[in-house]
Amino acid sequence: MPSDRLETPTTGNTITWDSHGRPIVPDTPIIPFIEGDGTGPDIWRAARPVIDAAVRKTYGGKKAILWLELLAGAKAQDALGCECLLPEETLEALTRYGIAIKGPLTTPVGGGFRSLNVTLRQRLDLYACIRPVRYVPGIPAPVRHPEKVDLVIFRENTEDVYAGVEWEAESPAAREILEQINARLSFEGKPLLPIDSAVGIKPMSRRNTQRLVARAIQYAADHHYDSVTLVHKGNIMKYTEGAFRDWGYQTAREMFGDLTLTEEELFADFGGKAPAGRIVIKDRIADAMFQQLLLRPEEYGVLATPNLNGDYLSDAAAAQVGGLGMAPGANVGDRCAVFEATHGSAPKYAGLDKVNPGSLILSGVEMLRFMGWDEAADLILKGLRDTIGDGIVTYDLARQMENAKEVSCSAFGAAIQSRMG
Ligand code: NAD
Helix, strand or coil, X not given: CCCCCCCCXXXXXXXXXXXXXXXXXXXXXXXXXXXXXXXXXXXXXXXHHHHHHHHHHHHCCCCCCEEEECXXXXXXXXXXXXXXXXXXXXXXXXXXXXXXXXXXXCCCCCCCXXXXXXXXXXXXXXXXXXXXXXXXXXXXXXXXXXXXXXXXXXXXXXXXXXXXXXXXXXXHHHHHHHHHHHHHXXXXXXXXXXXXXXXXXXXXXXXXXXXXXXXXXXXXXXXXCCEEEEEECCCCCCCCHHHHHHHHHHHHHHHCCCCEEEHHHHHHXXXXXXXXXXXXXXXXXXXXXXXXXXXXXXXXXXXXXXXXHHHHHHHHHHHHCCCHHHCEEEEECCCCEEEEECCCCCHHHCCCCCCCCHHHHHHHHHHHHHCCCHHHHHHHHHHHHHHHHCCEECHXXXXXXXXXXXXXXXXXXXXXXXXXX
């Protein structure tokens, strides 16, 4: 149960799930939130009233979210007076209530504790990181046609080099592993790997690839995207990333045979024009994909990627439409979904009421859509578009715009609310 230091809603219901991993949402769901570290509390204070107002205005009291605060990061340490950054009770409550929203959590580079975000994704088996990348008119963007970008990136979230299996250089474990590898592999008669190397493992499995790709194809079908592109580096990492591509095509063939076709079939059987409702499965080498996103973004809809490729691609794609301050995200499994801004905790701005809450507000929009509360999601989007249309933005966007009215984080949220009708 949540800590007794926090307020627990006395009414409300728990979300349940159908056998296809879709949530069954009552009218008064209990939804946990984690404020996060650094600027997390600033953006949550701006985002929560916007989400509440949209639900209230849309459903006139028939539906409402009952928020439940959960502790993680520095706030958990302060409240519980221990080293515990991700309390077991937080994980239990996320599992129990199913849908949640969170701010960013700080992780040190190099030594120190393991990323809380990675731990959260692995413990709750949130295997798909879903990042929509769409342009909001009026946002300053570094490319000439940001409106051509309409992507949803499905990044595998549990394995690849993020599995957290690595050993420090010159440690006994690293030496032992390297000795075993060198006993099997050599180059011109010499050991292949320097014995004082650090070692990391890159596991990629059929099961985890297939469930990610299946979810990406299902999303494309539900949201009328006409392609799913498998992004891999299989020319170099043949047995890991190459297998990701092969398992991806196999998933499309075996689970969605009537709905999908390959690019080869598209040109051989349909003259390059897909029949209505069919999804074209493509694959691209990761480095070429970065070029394609800049040069021909309109040719891509849903992307399915291994963990590391997806991490890089989603930040680059977000920059193309105006930056991380406006990039939403979700970590989704078959029984749990945690929505969160794509950016980190930006600690140097913490407590200044300065940063852009747009990414968390848009994560709220994605959460409402996931719950089937599309009307409330649309209302927030209207408020956001009108606010930006009126030139009202936070510092990160104001410095790139002419005649913008720069406002604080909370004032940006209030401006959205006041434009929701
Ligand atoms: P960051 O995203 O926190 O900040 C980088 C820069 O981006 C900031 O200095 C700021 O200029 C800009 N920025 C970020 N959010 C913004 C916003 N809402 N509005 C306007 N500008 C914004 O990246 P970082 O400095 O590399 O990471 C800081 C910490 O966050 C690290 O500990 C990292 O591990 C953690 N992190 C957490 C998550 C997560 O919780 N999902 C994701 C990424 C990074």
